Amino acid sequence: MDSKFEAALKKIDDVHSKDPKLVAVTGTNNVEEQIPDELHYANRMTEYLLQHDHKPSELLRLAVRAQHLQRWEIPRADYPMNRMGYLSWRTAQKKRQATHAEDICLSCGYSAEDAARVAALVRKDDMKRDAECQVLEDVACLVFLADQFDKFEQEHGGDREKVVNILKKTWAKMSERGHELALQITMSEQAKGLIEEALAS
Known part of the structure; x- marks a missing residue:
């Protein structure tokens, strides 16, 4: 695997690891451990991606891993507790997560085109045709x-x-x-x- 992919993956997971919310997860040898919630979510996203597609592209793997990037920093409670508030919160999250993922990719040596592609996937820009x-x-x-x-x-x-x-x-x-x-x-x-x-x- 390309070293820039590994570097970007590590940077994304380093961000996930800062989530203050912990969840109990059963690890190796059936031993329960506490890990950051968003890191657990990222792990599960990757697991299901590999079930869905055994050979996903590198950029899709990064985009899947970058879902919910720093999600905890924009609480749902900051927006009105109605449908419009939910949609506004979700849009703000997607834009922020996409920008952060794009910056990480650029910092790890990806081209502007590839970094933009990861961001577009995080935003789910073209659900009907992509x-x-x-x-x-x-x-x-x-x-x-x-x-x-x-x-x-x-x-x-x-x-x-x-x-x-x-x-x-x-x-x-x-x-x-x-x-x-x-x-x-x-x-x-x-x-x-x-x-x-x-x-x-």
């Missing part, structure tokens, strides 16, 4: 379903319609390959039932 952008979206959806959906469902369990609607929107964002991998995820019976309801409707 195959790699669709892969990244699939991967993000898979991590949500595998790692975050149960918690989301518990927090919003009183509003079943909202949960099912979120599942429908998530499913609609994914490709056929994404759907195939999603159906292989081990989930609680409650989560499975909600997904079946979302797909049926």
Whole structure:
């Protein structure tokens, strides 16, 4: 692997490692350890990327790894707690993360064109026509379903319609390959039932 790729990957992970929020993860020999939340998220993104595509491009690997870069520095609570506020927060995050990822790539020796490509993928600029952008979206959806959906469902369990609607929107964002991998995820019976309801409707 190109040394500039390894350097960029390390810089991205160094940023993730500064996340003050820690999560418990079962490591080698089934020993539980605490690691920064966004580093764990990056690891899971890479895991699902390699399930989706066994030979992803170098630039896609960097873009996938750079999702949520310094996400904790712009709290959701800084924006109105409504849909417009959520969309504004998400847009601000994507722009900031893309700029930071682009700067890291440039600092590690990537051309301006390649660095801009990584930034465009992080922003998901062309979801409808860009195959790699669709892969990244699939991967993000898979991590949500595998790692975050149960918690989301518990927090919003009183509003079943909202949960099912979120599942429908998530499913609609994914490709056929994404759907195939999603159906292989081990989930609680409650989560499975909600997904079946979302797909049926």
